Amino acid sequence: MELAEPEVVDDCRWLEKPPAGLEHRTLRRDEFWRGIPAYEKIDAEAFHSHVFQTRSSITSVDRLARVLGNRVPEAFYEDVRKGLRRSPMSIRISPYILSLIDWDDPYGDPLRTQFLPVASQQLPDHPELYLDALNEQGDAPVPGLTHRYPDRALFLALDTCPVYCRFCTRSYAVGLDTEEVEKVHLGVSRERWERVFAYIASRPELEDIVVSGGDVYNLKAEQMWLLGETLLKINQIRRFRFATKGPAVIPQKLLTDRAWTDALTGVVEMGRRMHKEVVLHTHFNHPAEITGVTQDAMDLLMERGITVRNQAVLQRGVNDDAATMNLLVKRLSYVNVQPYYVFFHDLVQGVEDLRTSLEAGLQVEKRVRGTTAGFNTPTFIVDTLGGGGKRDAHSYEYYNRETGVAVYTSPVVRPGAYFFYFDPIDCLDGEVRSRWADAVWRRQMMEEALAVAKQGMG
Ligand SMILES: *Cc1c(COP(=O)(O)O)cnc(C)c1O
Ligand code: SF4
Secondary structure, eight states: OOOOOOOOOOOOTTOSSOOTTOGGGOOOOSOGGGGSGGGTTOOHHHHTOHHHHHHTOBOSHHHHHHHHGGGSOHHHHHHHHHHHHTOSSOOBBOHHHHHHSOTTSTTTOHHHHHHOOOGGGOOOOOTTOOTTTTOTTTTOSBTTEEEEETTEEEEEOOSOOSSBOTTOTTTTTSSSOOSSOOOOOOOOOHHHHHHHHHHHHHOTTOOEEEEESSOGGGSOHHHHHHHHHHHHHSTTOOEEEEEOSHHHHOTHHHHHOHHHHHHHHHHHHHHHHTTOEEEEEEOOOSGGGOOHHHHHHHHHHHHTTOOEEEEEEOOTTTTOSHHHHHHHHHHHHHTTEEEEEEEOOOOOTTOGGGOOOHHHHHHHHHHHTTSSOGGGSOEEEEEETTTTEEEEGGGOSEEETTTTEEEEEOTTTSTTOEEEEEOOGGGSOHHHHHHHTSHHHHHHHHHHHHHHHHTTOO
């Protein structure tokens, strides 16, 4: 049998204004960094080197001002300085991300929102906020290993990242000490790693390890090898993931740091020969973070047979509307990254302005599911306060939309226990908001929710 060649249609990849529904295919390949005063004269080859991206990362407001100059008014820098005073994270932002920010509208820009705090937008913290809200340290049998779920564990291999995100859940350990927080230190150390590996080897039920941090992008190639080989050689380990924000913030590294990318590939191939799965989990939050460079980097990993999945964080003003989330999901899928999870924002110090209500997030989820294949549709997750673990956001036992209190159970992790999640207070009605300011009322709203949940009336 012979088939006629189907007629080829333009796939719209190069159009500046693609037809509705196909925007995800238009990826920036212009020299977008040239609009930043300090990068004006930098050519593509220099800009797209991981050495430049790492060395020129912005780590202070003074440096930010030197790079941006009078592109933004002086008042903006002052706003960031004030914002940092209440933030548990210091700043670190790559030239790549900095250049993708729309500096004509820094206050409204979704990338600026994620990396640079401004005092004028900050809100008071939720009264039920604790520093390590997920109780990762409480479930850690050895420093830097959280064993909460029966068959898998989370290994914090190091405590630095290529960038620092305002909303980091692990602000208790990740990054430099700030005015707000003196951190638990989990640096790379042979002795600490050996204790972690010894614990993993001693637990026959462990089959799956999340290697995170911090961020494995900051490991040396030899350390990637050492870690990968050691885990693969533990008999009962069937699979593990390297978790890194890297592809979203310095995609160039995958293309120009051959030693690192080859180490990753080597571990994946070694795993494949042993019939064990090694994958990369990354963290894109907004479609504007995905450019032509991202596509080139993801193409390289595709050619090397490396699976990449994404875990996003739902953030107000960044991706909490269905159009943006749909574009993110479609664009990730387009560059062969599987959208795995979307996390409701944890309760973290100094970032109440980034959280959304459970209701708002569930509305986004309803409008995302059905857009594309089920395996490219993220599950929306609430990581419950106090260590109940990840729950499908829809699976609450009770959710009072008026008081903003949701109650979850977690039969596998902590049978019989109940866990809370709270909507941001500024999203509630005025009258309820004032009730939250009062400790007695607060108790009452939480007890009411708990009582209804326990009766199974939710
Ligand atoms: C998220 C997480 C895991 C992995 O959970 P998955 O649902 O398999 O992605 C493992 N351990 C801890 C402590 C976690 O927070
Ligand atoms: S890259 Fe990940 S671990 Fe590092 S600051 Fe951002 S969210 Fe936290």
